[in-house]
Amino acid sequence: xxxxxxxxxxxxxxxxxxxxxxxxxxxxxxxxxxxxxxxxxxxxxxxxxxxxxxxxxxxxxxxxxxxxxxxxxxxxxxxxxxxxxxxxxxxxxxxxxxxxxxxxxxxxxxxxxxxxxxxxxxxxxxxxxxxxxxxxxxxxxxxxxxxxxxxxxxxxxxxxxxxxxxxxxxxxxxxxxxxxxxxxxxxxxxxxxxxxxxxxxxxxxxxxxxxxxxxxxxxxxxxxx
Amino acid sequence: xxxxxxxxxxxxxxxxxxxxxxxxxxxxxxxxxxxxxxxxxxxxxxxxxxxxxxxxxxxxxxxxxxxxxxxxxxxxxxxxxxxxxxxxxxxxxxxxxxxxxxxxxxxxxxxxxxxxxxxxxxxxxxxxxxxxxxxxxxxxxxxxxxxxxxxxxxxxxxxxxxxxxxxxxxxxxxxxxxxxxxxxxxxxxxxxxxxxxxxxxxxxxxxxxxxxxxxxxxxxxxxxx
Numbered sequence: 001x002x003x004x005x006x007x008x009x010x011x012x013x014x015x016x017x018x019x020x021x022x023x024x025x026x027x028x029x030x031x032x033x034x035x036x037x038x039x040x041x042x043x044x045x046x047x048x049x050x051x052x053x054x055x056x057x058x059x060x061x062x063x064x065x066x067x068x069x070x071x072x073x074x075x076x077x078x079x080x081x082x083x084x085x086x087x088x089x090x091x092x093x094x095x096x097x098x099x100x101x102x103x104x105x106x107x108x109x110x111x112x113x114x115x116x117x118x119x120x121x122x123x124x125x126x127x128x129x130x131x132x133x134x135x136x137x138x139x140x141x142x143x144x145x146x147x148x149x150x151x152x153x154x155x156x157x158x159x160x161x162x163x164x165x166x167x168x169x170x171x172x173x174x175x176x177x178x179x180x181x182x183x184x185x186x187x188x189x190x191x192x193x194x195x196x197x198x199x200x201x202x203x204x205x206x207x208x209x210x211x212x213x214x215x216x217x218x219x220x221x222x223x224x225x
Numbered sequence: 226x227x228x229x230x231x232x233x234x235x236x237x238x239x240x241x242x243x244x245x246x247x248x249x250x251x252x253x254x255x256x257x258x259x260x261x262x263x264x265x266x267x268x269x270x271x272x273x274x275x276x277x278x279x280x281x282x283x284x285x286x287x288x289x290x291x292x293x294x295x296x297x298x299x300x301x302x303x304x305x306x307x308x309x310x311x312x313x314x315x316x317x318x319x320x321x322x323x324x325x326x327x328x329x330x331x332x333x334x335x336x337x338x339x340x341x342x343x344x345x346x347x348x349x350x351x352x353x354x355x356x357x358x359x360x361x362x363x364x365x366x367x368x369x370x371x372x373x374x375x376x377x378x379x380x381x382x383x384x385x386x387x388x389x390x391x392x393x394x395x396x397x398x399x400x401x402x403x404x405x406x407x408x409x410x411x412x413x414x415x416x417x418x419x420x421x422x423x424x425x426x427x428x429x430x431x432x433x434x435x436x437x438x439x440x441x442x443x444x445x446x447x448x449x450x
Contacts (some may be wrong), residue, residue, distance in 0.1 A: 063288040063329065070336035089374045096332035099372045103328045104288065107321035111295035136371040143364035147324045149314045152355045 001027040003114035004160075005105055006055070008032050010045030011187040012207055013120035013163055016175035018053050020162045021118045023178055029112060030055045033101050035094075036066025036074050041195040045186035052181060061104050070095050073189060080189045082200040089128050090202060092189055098131035102140055102159070109157065110150045118160045125168035125210065127202045134164050168210025176216055183219035196223040226252040228339035229385075230330055231280070233257050235270030236412040237432055238345035238388055241400035243278050245387045246343045248403055254337060255280045258326050260319075261291025261299050266420040270411035277406060286329050295320050298414060305414045307425040314353050315427060317414055323356035327365055327384070334382065335375045343385045350393035350435065352427050359389050393435025401441060408444035421448040 004026035008014045021028050032046040043060060050058035065074050071094040072078040078091055098121065109117055121132040130136060141159045145151040163171050175182065187207045188197035197204050199222045211218035229251035233239045246253050257271040268285060275283035290299050296319040297303040303316055327344065334342055346357040355361060366384045370376040388396050400407065412432045413422035422429050424447045436443035 059292070061289050061292070064286050065332060067284070067286070068333050068336050070332075089377070093374055094332075095335035095374070096328055096369075096372060099331060099368070100325065100328040103321055103325040106324060107290060107295075107319075108293050110320035111293050130374060130377045131372045133371070136368070139364070139368035139371050143324070143361070143368045144321075146358070146361040146364050147321060147356045149318055149320070149355060152314070 001025065002116065003027050003029060003112060004116040004118055005109040005112065005114050006030045006118040007101055007105055007120070008046045008050060008058070009120070010042035010049060010185060011203070012175070012182060012185050012210070013122055013171060015049045015053070015180050015182070015185045016171050016178070017118050017120035017162060018049065018055065019175055019178040019180045021160070022053055026116065028055045029057045029108070029114065030059070031105055031108060032058070032060045033104070034060050034062045035097070036064060038073060038076060039186070039189050039191045041191040041193060042186045045184060045195055048184045052184060059108070063100060063104065065094065065097070080201050082198065085127065085202045085205055087128070089130065092127065092202065093129055096131070099140065106144050106148065106157065110148050115150070115155055115157050116160060117157060118162070120163055121161050122163045122166060122171070124165060125206050127206070134161070137161055137164070167213070168206055169213035172210045172214040172216055183221070192223050196221045198222070199224060226250065227341065228252050228254060228337060229341040229343055230334045230337065230339050231255045231343040232326055232330055232345070233271045233275060233283070234345070235267035235274060235410060236428070237400070237407060237410050237435070238347055238396060240274045240278070240405050240407070240410045241396050241403070242343050242345035242387060243274065243280065244400055244403040244405045246385070247278055251341065253280045254282045254333070254339065255284070256330055256333060257283070257285045258329070259285050259287045260322070261289060263298060263301060264411070264414050264416045266416040266418060267411045270409060270420055273409045277409060284333070288325060288329065290319065290322070305426050307423065310352065310427045310430055312353070314355065317352065317427065318354055321356070324365065331369050331373065331382065335373050340375070340380055340382050341385060342382060343387070345388055346386050347388045347391060347396065349391060350431050352431070359386070362386055362389070392438070393431055394438035397435045397439040397441055408446070417448050421446045423448065
């Protein structure tokens with residue numbers, strides 16, 4: 001069975017991505033990141049999702065972004081915006097986050113002798129983060145294939161973003177068809193200790209709209225309406 | 226004064242790179258990485274070098290590669306080769322190391338509002354690591370300028386590798402001319418707790434040859450000949 005490395009945040013998109021990789025027949029090694037994010041409940045969700053969708057392995061790697069600050073997700077003194085998704089890049093943008101995560105994933109993939117890396121980024125119903133766009137991922141792949149022993153010795157890495165062009169409704173429909181249990185996932189930027197969602201941050205709004213547009217009941221536990 | 230972010234390992238190349246950035250008039254913020262490397266003495270050396278060369282700030286960021294293994298530098302059960310530099314990529318290669326370090330540096334640079342990032346990589350008298358080559362760094366820069374808010378909003382990052390084409394002898398000569406005190410730097414892969422070098426690992430051999438070819442006395446403290 002071919003190995004895949006799947007970046008798993010515990011949210012809706014990455015859970016769906018894992019289900020897609022499993023459906024394509026990959027043995028999935030999943031990686032989550034503890035980077036000082038305020039919504040740490042997503043790490044427990046990622047572990048549940050990995051087990052629920054039959055991953056062969058789940059690991060949490062740590063890196064220290066909270067010491068640098070610079071984002072509402074890593075600096076508790078910056079409030080999470082809850083007024084609705086605005087144009088432009090929001091304060092929840094974390095500098096270089098996907099680049100750091102993909103780099104650590106690349107290291108583990110090379111060690112595992114795995115050449116397929118899956119990430120649930122999406123450039124349609126998304127928060128405007130530059131590191132979620134297809135041109136970014138293509139540039140990362142090109143760089144990765146110059147960076148590593150594996151690639152230099154002739155076995156290049158492929159980065160898969162199967163949701164990159166999907167609406168949130170399409171993602172939900174695809175996941176439901178593959179048996180994803182979205183009630184155990186956590187997307188909220190300020191989820192409480194039990195993983196319950198606020199319902200009003202950008203991540204919650206995009207997710208709620210996705211269920212609504214897909215005509216599928218939203219199974220998310222909320223701590224407020 | 227324009228800000229630069231300088232990756233500092235505590236070794237000869239990165240100390241010289243910091244001296245070059247300072248000579249170009251940059252206010253230098255230095256970053257080192259604690260990634261579970263066995264030669265942790267380099268972190269103390271990096272702190273000394275930053276102070277000695279007038280950096281405005283020095284930080285150590287942690288990331289966890291030792292949990293993954295896969296390199297003689299992060300897995301104590303793999304011996305450091307000491308028989309001389311061989312063709313090909315050695316066991317001291319750390320998967321994706323420069324990519325992870327540059328990614329974390331990119332995050333900090335974006336937060337600092339700094340657009341110039343210096344790294345002491347060198348593709349001539351080096352250990353054969355793929356992530357030390359100019360084509361790698363160019364690909365990283367291109368990716369970084371698609372990844373970040375800073376770049377998307379029109380202020381791209383420049384990655385500087387002033388030593389990339391230099392021989393080790395040229396690096397030593399340049400550093401001495403700029404007043405670098407190499408006696409406080411640590412290059413050795415198995416330096417002891419006091420920062421003394423083995424003299425026979427690839428890093429030591431390349432460094433010794435550099436001083437010798439430059440006709441400059443080697444100030445390195447060794448624990449063996």
